[in-house]
Amino acid sequence: MITIQKATATHVEGIVKVCTEGNRATYKDIYTQEYLDRITEEFYNPERVLSEVSTSTRDWGGYFVALER
Structure with a gap:
């Protein structure tokens, strides 16, 4: 089951990773x-x-x- 919740300090590392990888993949060319x-x-x-x-x-x-539980 996947739940959506407002991010907290515990999610910062994951947000940085997803945003960085997504930005680079989208704009690399x-x-x-x-x-x-x-x-x-x-x-x-x-x-x-x-x-x-x-x-x-x-x-x-x-x-x-989005968190998988």
Whole structure:
């Protein structure tokens, strides 16, 4: 059974991994590796993702995760 829930600090490592791999797979033929590395560092670093799972606003609902139970 798969459940969907709002992400917490325990999910940060997985979010970083999925977002990084997805971004690279999607854009590898469009952008340079250097650019992809820069984007990964800026948007998918553990500190930023932790901040984003720790807060939500009207404009940012946060991350959600699908968990197999």
